[in-house]
Amino acid sequence: MTLELATAGESHGPALVAILSGLPAGLTLDRDAIDADLRRRQQGYGRSPRQQIETDEVEVLAGLRRGLTLGTPLALVVRNRDHKNWTWGMNPWPSEGEPEGKGTKAVTLPRPGHADLAGVQKYGHADVRDVLERASARHTAVQVAAGAVAKSLLATIGISVVGEAVLEAGADPDTVDAARKDRDTLGGVVEVHATGVPPGLGSYARKDDRLDARLAAALMGIQAVKGVEIGDGFALAGIRGSEAHDEIVRDERGIHRSSNRAGGIEGGMSNGEEIVVRAAMKPLPTLMQPLLSVDLETGEPAQALVERSDVSAVEALAVVAEGAVAWELACLAKDKFGGDALGDFIAAWRAYVERIDWTAR
Numbered sequence: 001m002t003l004e005l006a007t008a009g010e011s012h013g014p015a016l017v018a019i020l021s022g023l024p025a026g027l028t029l030d031r032d033a034i035d036a037d038l039r040r041r042q043q044g045y046g047r048s049p050r051q052q053i054e055t056d057e058v059e060v061l062a063g064l065r066r067g068l069t070l071g072t073p074l075a076l077v078v079r080n081r082d083h084k085n086w087t088w089g090m091n092p093w094p095s096e097g098e099p100e101g102k103g104t105k106a107v108t109l110p111r112p113g114h115a116d117l118a119g120v121q122k123y124g125h126a127d128v129r130d131v132l133e134r135a136s137a138r139h140t141a142v143q144v145a146a147g148a149v150a151k152s153l154l155a156t157i158g159i160s161v162v163g164e165a166v167l168e169a170g171a172d173p174d175t176v177d178a179a180r181k182d183r184d185t186l187g188g189v190v191e192v193h194a195t196g197v198p199p200g201l202g203s204y205a206r207k208d209d210r211l212d213a214r215l216a217a218a219l220m221g222i223q224a225v226k227g228v229e230i231g232d233g234f235a236l237a238g239i240r241g242s243e244a245h246d247e248i249v250r251d252e253r254g255i256h257r258s259s260n261r262a263g264g265i266e267g268g269m270s271n272g273e274e275i276v277v278r279a280a281m282k283p284l285p286t287l288m289q290p291l292l293s294v295d296l297e298t299g300e301p302a303q304a305l306v307e308r309s310d311v312s313a314v315e316a317l318a319v320v321a322e323g324a325v326a327w328e329l330a331c332l333a334k335d336k337f338g339g340d341a342l343g344d345f346i347a348a349w350r351a352y353v354e355r356i357d358w359t360a361r
């Protein structure tokens with residue numbers, strides 16, 4: 001069974017939910033490890049005061065018994081503690097009583113750089129909030145929870161995935177403080193490394209199966225990501241083939257590469273080297289010094305919506321990107337090794353790496 005992930009949830013609604021199907025039975029999940037990733041995602045310099053309201057924790061509603069997966073759909077919930085301030089404005093049912101709390105007035109000032117304008121046009125909404133609530137990067141909390149589950153599955157076959165911010169613009173406290181003072185925002189670049197990935201995850205056979213295409217889609221699917229690079233990526237376009245490709249050598253460790261400019265992926269498949277991917281995040285679009293917009297109610301020029309937001313979220317992106325890469329690798333590992341019981345999955349992986357005589361470095 002293929003791994004599948006479905007999510008739902010609005011930023012200030014009651015909760016974010018995820019349903020993960022296709023996990024093998026018998027996988028141990030560690031609540032503390034999932035919650036640790038949720039906490040990592042909330043940290044980083046430049047986050048919104050919202051993070052002082054939230055203390056993200058995973059709840060499991062189905063698919064787990066005494067810490068072991070049942071092989072049935074796993075239902076995860078991350079509650080929005082801030083919802084208590086939005087119970088009238090974000091009530092799933094018609095609100096009763098006098099309007100109170102946040103989100104009671106329609107937002108009509110779309111923000112440049114956000115989903116706001118195209119979203120109201122596409123869905124016919126009159127209130128930009130009907131768009132921005134789901135478009136919000138708050139949603140990434142439950143994706144990180146799913147990524148933590150994927151990392152648990154990958155760990156059983158020796159794969160680990162780690163993300164970090166590499167372009168410090170949005171992670172350096174002084175730069176963030178300067179941007180905050182100017183009522184501005186920042187982006188940045190994150191890098192994700194996956195080690196222990198055997199050759200042959202993904203396939204050249206169909207574009208939907210290509211590991212590089214899957215990773216690019218997964219990373220581009222994260223809010224504010226505008227660029228994805230695998231290995232040396234764009235820099236490869238400017239050098240000769242003789243300098244660009246990673247030579248194949250054989251020594252006591254078996255067949256491997258003398259360099260890793262390909263970032264561990266060739267022909268849409270892992271090649272046994274470390275997987276290295278980068279994602280570039282644009283500066284966040286909610287500005288305290290707003291850009292020009294149009295009031296959708298009056299049609300008149302106006303300044304865009306100003307509301308509480310992050311100055312930078314690049315360190316959060318590193319955790320979200322890590323989870324997204326882990327999820328895609330787990331899907332392709334599950335496709336390759338199968339297994340309704342975890343032991344079958346591991347046995348198939350072991351037989352495969354023995355057949356190709358591959359050991360992780």
Ligand code: EPS
Nearest residue numbers: 048050135136137138141307308309310
């Ligand atoms: C976000 C706007 C802010 C961020 C939010 C993403 O939300 P709020 O208006 O509630 O402060 O804090 O990120 C999170 C809540 C989170 O947990 O990451 C946006 O518009 O994308």
